[in-house]
Amino acid sequence: MANEEQVNHIKQGVKKWNQWRDQNNDIKSDLSQADLRETQLQNADLSNTNLNKAKLQF
Numbered sequence: 251m252a253n254e255e256q257v258n259h260i261k262q263g264v265k266k267w268n269q270w271r272d273q274n275n276d277i278k279s280d281l282s283q284a285d286l287r288e289t290q291l292q293n294a295d296l297s298n299t300n301l302n303k304a305k306l307q308f
Contacts, residue, residue: 252284252304260286264294271295 256279259270271279272295282302291306 251280252282253280256281257284257286260284260291260294261289264290264292268293268295 256270260267260281279296279299281296281304282300283304285305287305287307
């Protein structure tokens, strides 16, 4: 199940997400099962992110 704090970061935009990732690169992000439809993900650092069953359609 997705980490709600991390879902909030990604929904605030790629810049905010990438800043958070840079500051927390030791944390494996979990966006599994998150509803990310309509969320801009282009250029987001999603390396080592659990996206299992996340809804990604735009």
